Amino acid sequence: MEYDVYIQTCPTRLVLDRLADKWAVLVLGKLDEQPVRFNQLKREIDGISQKVLSQTLKKLERDGLVSRSVFATVPVTVEYAITPLGRTLTSTVAALTRWAEENIEAVLQAQQKYDRSA
Amino acid sequence: MEYDVYIQTCPTRLVLDRLADKWAVLVLGKLDEQPVRFNQLKREIDGISQKVLSQTLKKLERDGLVSRSVFATVPVTVEYAITPLGRTLTSTVAALTRWAEENIEAVLQAQQKYDRSA
């Protein structure tokens, strides 16, 4: 293995930067279920702004993790889907969100304990 | 499952925010190998500033993922280690860094293709 994320100049750092992004994780999670249109995505990911969603999708598309398909309907329909490359990543990303949901109680308890002792 | 990361106000979002952090991922990865002292950690995680490392460790400690042990040596020695709770997360985090290292080529190719067509 010649790449090492622990070296600053290593290109894998760029990839990790991309993955270690709250919104990217959520977008990939949604697209893993099925292809979704822009505004539907915006509705389903509570709290994301249209600007940030747009930026996130563009980055993911550039990295080859997400595909963008335009349909010439009126008005135009744009559908985002996960690519085969992106698919190889979704199980890991899903594990992250699942961990958050399963261990939130323990984390909240730890925080309370920490805050009381401080 | 009553928690849902796709809802903005859900506490799991806070956890995801913490995990979806480049530095937190790298710190957890290092601590998974063995307990490490502050400056050693700083040396091994290329590019992290002392301030950010300090902040990251404090957050991880507050969340109960990392423990901090002080030894009354001269000068003082502080050792950070992963907790049992943190241990349940490291396999997922490791998968993330591993994916980055294994798929960097594909991502870089996708980026070049994207940039040429744009």
Add this chain to the structure above:
DNA sequence: CTGGATCCACAATGATACTG
């Protein structure tokens, strides 16, 4: 060695308005 405190520059984000 292990940080805390400060100052500062830049990036990220929200809000709003507008276009095809």
Add this chain to the structure above:
DNA sequence: CAGTATCATTGTGGATCCAG
């Protein structure tokens, strides 16, 4: 519907100096 453009604001990180 699916975005882009702009601005105002905040946050975040880096650099530096200092202290227990």
